[in-house]
Amino acid sequence: MRHVTAPTLPERDDHLVARATRGDRHALEDLFRRYRDPAYRVAYRLLGNTDDALDAVQDGFIKALTHLRGFEYRCSFKTWLLRVVSNAALDLGRQRRRRDELSAAVTERTTPDGGSTPDHADPGREAEENDLRRALSEALRLLPEAQRRTFVLHVDGGLSYREVAEAMGISIGTVMSRLFYARQKLKGMLASRVQV
Amino acid sequence: MNARRFDDLPPDWLAAYADGELTPTERARVEGWLAQNPDANELLDAQESLGPRNGELWDAVCPPTPSLRQWDHTFNQIAPRTVQPRRGWTGWIGSVGLVATAATLLFALPGPQPCCVDAPPDIRDLSPSTPEEEPYLMASTEDVRIISLPEAAASLLIVGEHPMGDGLLVLADRGEIAFLGVGNDLAGRFPALPDDPNAEDAPMIWAPRDE
Numbered sequence: 001m002r003h004v005t006a007p008t009l010p011e012r013d014d015h016l017v018a019r020a021t022r023g024d025r026h027a028l029e030d031l032f033r034r035y036r037d038p039a040y041r042v043a044y045r046l047l048g049n050t051d052d053a054l055d056a057v058q059d060g061f062i063k064a065l066t067h068l069r070g071f072e073y074r075c076s077f078k079t080w081l082l083r084v085v086s087n088a089a090l091d092l093g094r095q096r097r098r099r100d101e102l103s104a105a106v107t108e109r110t111t112p113d114g115g116s117t118p119d120h121a122d123p124g125r126e127a128e129e130n131d132l133r134r135a136l137s138e139a140l141r142l143l144p145e146a147q148r149r150t151f152v153l154h155v156d157g158g159l160s161y162r163e164v165a166e167a168m169g170i171s172i173g174t175v176m177s178r179l180f181y182a183r184q185k186l187k188g189m190l191a192s193r194v195q196v
Numbered sequence: 197m198n199a200r201r202f203d204d205l206p207p208d209w210l211a212a213y214a215d216g217e218l219t220p221t222e223r224a225r226v227e228g229w230l231a232q233n234p235d236a237n238e239l240l241d242a243q244e245s246l247g248p249r250n251g252e253l254w255d256a257v258c259p260p261t262p263s264l265r266q267w268d269h270t271f272n273q274i275a276p277r278t279v280q281p282r283r284g285w286t287g288w289i290g291s292v293g294l295v296a297t298a299a300t301l302l303f304a305l306p307g308p309q310p311c312c313v314d315a316p317p318d319i320r321d322l323s324p325s326t327p328e329e330e331p332y333l334m335a336s337t338e339d340v341r342i343i344s345l346p347e348a349a350a351s352l353l354i355v356g357e358h359p360m361g362d363g364l365l366v367l368a369d370r371g372e373i374a375f376l377g378v379g380n381d382l383a384g385r386f387p388a389l390p391d392d393p394n395a396e397d398a399p400m401i402w403a404p405r406d407e
Binding site: 021028029032036041053054057065066128132133136154158160173176177179180182183187194 | 206207208209210211212215217239241242243245246247248250253254256257258259260262266267269270271273274275277278
């Protein structure tokens with residue numbers, strides 16, 4: 001006789017947050033696994049390298065969970081987390097600029113401690129993609145901070161217009177406008193590298 | 197829908213169109229506008245090529261994947277600073293003792309207890325005393341859904357009728373509000389305010405103009 005097990009629904013974020021803040025390490029781990037990837041992508045795109053991005057993710061998770069009074073479930077936990085992570089990434093970027101290390105950050109660093117780019121059988125294509133990633137990184141860096149953050153939260157964080165608006169405390173119209181102008185500028189800077 | 201309205205379409209609608217963030221009606225409006233303005237397809241191209249739906253681009257430029265060791269290291273830095281260990285029985289005994297001491301001191305104090313009040317704190321009666329002080333109604337009860345109302349914010353979010361009695365409560369009076377700027381909403385209605393607040397397409401927050 002075949003036993004059929006009903007699929008387990010993932011636990012709701014607010015339940016996990018409540019358990020995590022009560023000291024449940026497993027709940028914290030579940031939350032971390034659920035949202036570490038979008039948080040890392042957002043931080044990486046704002047900072048340009050893995051080590052700094054992971055620092056921003058770490059800082060963001062800590063602040064998101066220890067400053068829940070600012071959250072109060074007015075938006076999803078993901079929106080709240082990405083708001084805090086993007087703030088942490090921008091703060092880190094400013095500190096780094098103050099240390100006059102911008103030039104080192106613009107160039108994509110390899111990650112000798114284990115980070116890896118996707119595997120490629122074709123080294124030519126890999127080089128092309130690294131080149132495109134560097135070009136995108138530099139183009140993003142030239143955008144005004146508000147446009148850059150809006151763009152990254154939408155594209156890399158996967159937030160809808162409404163969620164980006166909630167995360168940044170702006171109107172949906174402003175999100176739309178920033179995304180439009182950010183893409184116009186990026187398209188101009190990246191010229192023919194980017195195709196539909 | 198006429199040609200005049202298409203001419204008024206702000207180009208930044210193309211971002212929302214490319215991202216699938218418009219309603220079917222709004223999409224139809226953009227498509228009509230694009231049909232009449234073929235030059236705008238170049239603008240649309242930039243929106244589509246750098247939008248999240250261009251999976252080929254984002255696959256190509258995805259960030260390097262952190263190793264398991266890096267993820268573990270990151271999590272291990274987070275856990276001790278967010279997770280407070282559960283209290284053991286000695287901690288509970290200490291808490292019970294503290295509460296008992298506090299209660300004893302509180303009830304030993306003479307006179308009325310400061311914690312006993314009839315109304316929530318800090319709710320101000322802003323009913324107009326003169327016609328000049330007539331409040332701005334920012335929204336009706338139906339327009340507002342309060343998702344969360346922590347105790348600390350109770351004095352800041354009073355909209356509509358008083359929950360504990362008669363009389364009107366308002367969010368703020370005229371002197372307490374300053375509009376720093378009004379952006380377009382998705383339907384492009386701001387910054388122009390409607391003359392008729394009861395119109396079907398009137399925005400949620402509306403205030404009459406000064407006479």
